[in-house]
Amino acid sequence: MKSADPPSALLPEALPVPASAGAAPRRRRKEARASEFAAAALALFAEKGFSGTRLDDVAARAGASKGTLYLYFDSKEALFQAVIEDGMGAALATAEARLAEHHGSAADLLRQLVFGWWENIGQTPLAAISKLVIAESRNFPEVARFYQQNVIERGRRLLRSALQRGIASGEFRCVDLEGAIDLIVAPLLMLAVSRFSFSLCAPQTSPESYLEMHLDLLLNGLRRADDVSPVAAPGDDPCR
C-alpha cells in the first residue's frame, strides 16, 4: 500500500517554492516530500480550485514530477484529503491547548480563540482549505465527512466550551449554543474565503479590525441585558 498513513504534519510556513536555486538536494526525506506535495497542492487548489489544478503543476511546484507524486498519493482525491489532514491537525491542537490553559473571562477566551484562529489558520495558507471544502465537498463525500468530523466538530467543541463558561458565569446572556457557534464562525469563514476569492466578499477594512468589530458586535450581542458596562473601550467611535 502506498500512502495509507497520513503524511507528516504540514506547518503553515512550510511553503517550498520551487527550489530552483542552490544545488540539487541529493536525497530527500520521504516524509518531507509528502508535505511538500501537500503544501504545493494547497496553494494551487486555493488559486485554481480542485478541478482546475493540474497534478503536473502540483508536482512542478514541489520540485518533482507527476510520477513522483503518485509514489506518495494514490489519487488526486487522496492528495486533497492529505492536505486537510496535514494542515488542520496542528492548528486545532494549538487551539485546544489554548482553551485548556485559559482562566480569564469568557469574553477574553472568545477573543483569544478568534485571534488565535486568525494567526494559525485564517492568516496562513490553511485558510484556503475552507474555500476548498465549500467548493468541492459535494463531489467528494468522503473528504467532506472526514472534514465534518475531524475539523468542524472539533472546532465547534472549542467555541461551545467558551460559550458555556460565559453563560455559566453570568457573563453572557442565555442563547442557543449551536446557533451562537454558527454565527461566530460564519464571519471567520467568510474572511478566510475572501482571501481566495477576488475581492468579492472581502472586508473593506483590515482583517484585524474586521475581527475586532466582529468581537465587538458579538460580545455586545451576548452581553446580559442588565449589564450596562460597555464592552468596547470608549474612544473608538468611528463617527467622531
Place this chain on the structure above:
Amino acid sequence: MKSADPPSALLPEALPVPASAGAAPRRRRKEARASEFAAAALALFAEKGFSGTRLDDVAARAGASKGTLYLYFDSKEALFQAVIEDGMGAALATAEARLAEHHGSAADLLRQLVFGWWENIGQTPLAAISKLVIAESRNFPEVARFYQQNVIERGRRLLRSALQRGIASGEFRCVDLEGAIDLIVAPLLMLAVSRFSFSLCAPQTSPESYLEMHLDLLLNGLRRADDVSPVAAPGDDPCR
C-alpha cells in the same frame, strides 16, 4: 457574431413578434430557451461546481442538445455570466423597492431586508450563485468584476442605507458602516453556501431561527449602550 449581447432576462421582455395574427406560439420562444438553459446550468453548477458540470448535461436538463446551447451562449463562461445576470437582477430590484417603501424603525428595516433576502434569494436556487462565485471567481475575473459591481455593490448599498438611518435616528450606536455591512452579510452568505456544501457549515437549527438569532445578536450589538430596552421579546430564553 452569435450572442454578443447578454441573453434576455428571466423577466418578460419585448418579443420580436411578427405581424401575423397567429395566437398560438408557433414554436418554442427563443428567449424562454435561454432562460431554461440558465436555470439548468444554475442547478448543475450548484451541485457539481463549474468545472465539474458538463455542457452535455446542462443541455440535456434543459431538454436540448449541446449544439442548441451554443446557439444561445458563446462559451461556458458566457453561460456562467448569464446565470448571474439573469438571476440576481429581479431579486435586487425587489429589495430596493422594499427599502424605498419602508418607513418604520431601522431595526425593522434590517429585519425586512434579511428575511427578504432569505425569501427571494437564500431560499431559492439563486443562493447557489454565491457558492459559485466564491468557488470560481479566481478563474473568471470578468465574471467576478461583473458580480462585484452589479450584485455586491448594489446589495451593500441597501444595507448601508438601513444602517445610516438607524445611526442618524440614534437607534444604533455609531459603528463603522462598511465593517458592519460585512458582518451582516457574512452569516447570510454562509447560510446560502451551506445549502450547497454538504452539511459542513450548515446551521444546526432551521434557517429561520438562524436568521432570527443573527438579527437578535446583531441588533443587540448595534444598540446604543445607554439603551437598556431589550431587543428580543422576553420569553424566548433557550435556557429556561
Place this chain on the structure above:
DNA sequence: AGTAATAATGACCGACTGGTCAGTACTATA
C-alpha cells in the same frame, strides 16, 4: 568496482469534454 535497492522520471495512454458544423425537421409563406 560491482551489485542491488530504491527514488525519481517523463513519455505515454485513454477517457473526457468544450466547442464545431454539416445536416435534419419543422414551419410559414408563395
Place this chain on the structure above:
DNA sequence: TATAGTACTGACCAGTCGGTCATTATTACT
C-alpha cells in the same frame, strides 16, 4: 408543391489531464 428560413441535432474534432510504467539516476552495501 415548392421554397425559404430557422430551431435543432449529434457525430465529430482537438486539446487536456488523471493515472501508468518502463527506464534512468542515485544511494547503500559488499
